[in-house]
Amino acid sequence: xxxxxxxxxxxxxxxxxxxxxxxxxxxxxxxxxxxxxxxxxxxxxxxxxxxxxxxxxxxxxxxxxxxxxxxxxxxxxxxxxxxxxxxxxxxxxxxxxxxxxxxxxxxxxxxxxxxxxxxxxxxxxxxxxxxxxxxxxxxxxxxxxxxxxxxxxxxxxxxxxxxxxxxxxxxxxxxxxxxxxxxxxxxxxxxxxxxxxxxxxxxxxxxxxxxxxxxxxxxxxxxxxxxxxxxxxxxxxxxxxxxxxxxxxxxxxxxxxxxxxxxxxxxxxxxxxxxxxxxxxxxxxxxxxxxxxxxxxxxxxxxxxxxxxxxxxxxxxxxxxxxxxxxxxxxxxxxxxxxxxxxxxxxxxxxxxxxxxxxxxxxxxxxxxxxxxxxxxxxxxxxxxxxxxxxxxxxxxxxxxxxxxxxxxxxxxxxxxxxxxxxxxxxxxxxxxxxxxxxxxxxxxxxxxxxxxxxxxxxxxxxxxxxxxxxxxxxxxxxxxxxxxxxxxxxxxxxxxxxxxxxxxxxxxxxxxxxxxxxxxxxxxxxxxxxxxxxxxxxxxxxxxxxxxxxxxxxxxxxxxxxxxxxxxxxxxxxxxxxxxxxxxxxxxxxxxxxxxxxxxxxxxxxx
Amino acid sequence: xxxxxxxxxxxxxxxxxxxxxxxxxxxxxxxxxxxxxxxxxxxxxxxxxxxxxxxxxxxxxxxxxxxxxxxxxxxxxxxxxxxxxxxxxxxxxxxxxxxxxxxxxxxxxxxxxxxxxxxxxxxxxxxxxxx
Numbered sequence: 001x002x003x004x005x006x007x008x009x010x011x012x013x014x015x016x017x018x019x020x021x022x023x024x025x026x027x028x029x030x031x032x033x034x035x036x037x038x039x040x041x042x043x044x045x046x047x048x049x050x051x052x053x054x055x056x057x058x059x060x061x062x063x064x065x066x067x068x069x070x071x072x073x074x075x076x077x078x079x080x081x082x083x084x085x086x087x088x089x090x091x092x093x094x095x096x097x098x099x100x101x102x103x104x105x106x107x108x109x110x111x112x113x114x115x116x117x118x119x120x121x122x123x124x125x126x127x128x129x130x131x132x133x134x135x136x137x138x139x140x141x142x143x144x145x146x147x148x149x150x151x152x153x154x155x156x157x158x159x160x161x162x163x164x165x166x167x168x169x170x171x172x173x174x175x176x177x178x179x180x181x182x183x184x185x186x187x188x189x190x191x192x193x194x195x196x197x198x199x200x201x202x203x204x205x206x207x208x209x210x211x212x213x214x215x216x217x218x219x220x221x222x223x224x225x226x227x228x229x230x231x232x233x234x235x236x237x238x239x240x241x242x243x244x245x246x247x248x249x250x251x252x253x254x255x256x257x258x259x260x261x262x263x264x265x266x267x268x269x270x271x272x273x274x275x276x277x278x279x280x281x282x283x284x285x286x287x288x289x290x291x292x293x294x295x296x297x298x299x300x301x302x303x304x305x306x307x308x309x310x311x312x313x314x315x316x317x318x319x320x321x322x323x324x325x326x327x328x329x330x331x332x333x334x335x336x337x338x339x340x341x342x343x344x345x346x347x348x349x350x351x352x353x354x355x356x357x358x359x360x361x362x363x364x365x366x367x368x369x370x371x372x373x374x375x376x377x378x379x380x381x382x383x384x385x386x387x388x389x390x391x392x393x394x395x396x397x398x399x400x401x402x403x404x405x406x407x408x409x410x411x412x413x414x415x416x417x418x419x420x421x422x423x424x425x426x427x428x429x430x431x432x433x434x435x436x437x438x439x440x441x442x443x444x445x446x447x448x449x450x451x452x453x454x455x456x457x458x459x460x461x462x463x464x465x466x467x468x469x470x471x472x473x474x475x476x477x478x479x480x481x482x483x484x485x486x487x488x489x490x491x492x493x494x495x496x497x498x499x500x501x502x503x504x505x506x507x508x509x510x511x512x513x514x515x516x517x518x519x520x521x522x523x524x525x526x527x528x529x530x531x532x533x534x535x536x537x538x539x540x541x542x543x544x545x546x547x548x549x550x551x552x553x554x555x556x557x558x559x560x561x562x563x564x565x566x567x568x569x570x571x572x573x574x575x576x577x578x579x580x581x582x583x584x585x586x587x588x589x590x591x592x593x594x595x596x597x598x599x600x601x602x603x604x605x606x607x608x
Numbered sequence: 609x610x611x612x613x614x615x616x617x618x619x620x621x622x623x624x625x626x627x628x629x630x631x632x633x634x635x636x637x638x639x640x641x642x643x644x645x646x647x648x649x650x651x652x653x654x655x656x657x658x659x660x661x662x663x664x665x666x667x668x669x670x671x672x673x674x675x676x677x678x679x680x681x682x683x684x685x686x687x688x689x690x691x692x693x694x695x696x697x698x699x700x701x702x703x704x705x706x707x708x709x710x711x712x713x714x715x716x717x718x719x720x721x722x723x724x725x726x727x728x729x730x731x732x733x734x735x736x737x738x739x
Binding site: 394395401402403405 | 620625720721
């Protein structure tokens with residue numbers, strides 16, 4: 001039933017499962033067949049009073065049931081193996097079953113009248129069964145065996161070597177001795193059986209081929225979607241194309257941008273010598289030119305086809321035929337997918353259609369991998385840009401601030417009050433600028449994958465009090481009561497130190513900034529099932545309710561915050577939210593103007 | 609009075625640090641790149657090095673610190689010169705990494721821009737008996 005060279009891979013799970021199912025069905029059907037033989041014999045003899053060789057028929061029925069019991073025992077024992085029996089032994093098992101069945105059937109035919117037996121069509125059924133279950137060309141062998149057995153029985157009965165049983169009283173008892181009748185009966189049955197087997201073979205082979213193609217396409221899709229690395233995608237693409245076409249080797253060539261070189265970017269099953277045979281140029285390779293024009297090209301024999309650039313290298317690699325399909329991305333054809341065979345004329349129109357389908361799948365995967373690579377490169381470029389810009393902005397501000405502060409420190413007594421105030425104001429403006437730069441950097445980091453350190457398990461019970469302490473001097477200066485309540489036990493989350501520092505640093509600094517003197521800021525950590533809940537609550541100026549929806553916008557500041565003397569960039573909360581969500585958490589808030597604000601950060605907890 | 613080497617590629621930072629240190633009576637020498645810095649450190653044997661973390665590349669300062677410490681280790685007679693590293697890393701990041709012998713062979717960190725009073729306090733602390 002299979003065509004072309006044998007599969008280079010071991011039979012897949014599906015094939016094995018199919019074979020196991022076929023085995024199971026055969027056993028089930030045989031229970032029915034054996035019972036039917038017994039029942040038919042009984043009914044024919046007792047009810048219809050037909051002159052059947054009763055004991056022999058009962059023996060046949062019993063034998064069928066007996067060997068079926070044995071077979072089902074065997075199959076159950078094999079099924080106990082967790083890996084299941086290998087496909088090869090399953091196939092051998094089917095062969096054994098069919099052999100026994102044919103033996104039983106031959107005996108049954110003889111007992112029911114040989115050439116005049118009404119059971120002859122059963123032979124046809126068995127031939128079809130073999131066609132479906134066993135690999136080609138076993139069905140032709142069985143066709144020959146079956147017909148041979150029928151002819152042998154007819155001849156032996158004719159010669160009187162075997163006894164003849166006339167089972168149907170209505171037909172002449174010596175019909176089996178009529179050469180015309182016997183020849184017509186056996187001959188016509190042979191014609192019918194042979195044509196059925198040939199037709200079924202064709203149908204089954206086409207079905208198998210489709211099934212193989214669908215499986216190969218599915219497997220290709222699965223393999224290609226499992227990775228986003230371009231190199232891996234190309235390798236798997238080549239490998240799956242070869243497996244799908246039952247070809248020993250395959251390769252992928254992609255057009256070099258701005259040139260006519262077509263370098264090999266991935267291959268499967270090719271020797272190093274062949275891969276290094278030399279560069280392929282479009283102008284010298286009509287084969288690839290035709291393929292890149294958008295159609296599949298089949299070279300049936302590399303020795304007689306002049307469209308090949310390196311026929312000698314192919315001959316050395318023992319490759320006799322090639323099939324080439326274009327790899328077409330959205331922007332047009334970018335390369336070719338080739339599959340090779342050691343036999344001349346191994347590929348046909350159906351292979352072409354199939355290879356094109358695989359090439360389309362591969363193209364989609366290549367497109368995805370390329371986009372992903374471009375995104376990653378863009379991310380890296382952006383990270384580098386942000387780093388550079390931040391450094392370039394940060395250096396002059398900190399240089400200027402350092403100079404200013406030295407001036408204020410060193411020459412304080414030589415400055416007038418007004419000069420003092422001006423210098424302090426300049427320093428304050430520079431401080432705002434520096435904070436803005438820091439916030440922009442933090443925001444860019446939170447938006448750029450690969451910019452952050454890898455998250456690690458962190459104990460919030462230990463970290464948060466340290467953080468709170470950093471704002472204690474600011475709070476004390478404003479006469480704000482600042483406290484933290486954390487449990488005695490560790491509450492661990494997966495995050496980065498810098499991230500946790502930025503999240504709660506921003507929330508605490510906001511709380512202290514926007515709470516009037518005499519107020520209260522509290523940080524509370526509780527563990528609720530599998531989340532760590534951190535609440536930062538203040539009784540400060542709050543956020544007007546109408547402005548709640550805009551809270552997370554970049555550069556946005558609440559109207560009452562803007563009216564106050566307090567400086568801010570409007571970036572802090574955007575950074576906080578991005579970081580919290582980046583760690584798989586959720587941030588919410590409750591606020592009323594003039595009464596205070598409470599932010600709640602929920603982060604997934606690690607198991608103890 | 610102690611001799612202090614400033615290594616920084618930002619002339620404004622060098623000037624600010626120099627004014628601050630000289631005002632406190634220290635002798636100051638400076639280099640504006642890692643190579644000169646290493647040469648000066650070996651030739652002048654300063655009592656303290658004030659090192660910028662980010663010079664040409666983001667890691668130049670760290671590498672220089674490693675080199676300085678490396679040459680100290682190979683020569684037992686050389687005294688340990690304390691290194692004060694100035695960083696431009698987010699001063700509001702509360703949980704920043706601290707000095708670590710295995711990881712970073714520096715004695716102290718300080719954020720830019722410098723605050724003269726805190727800076728001098730740290731310098732005195734690092735100089736200890738050599739002040």
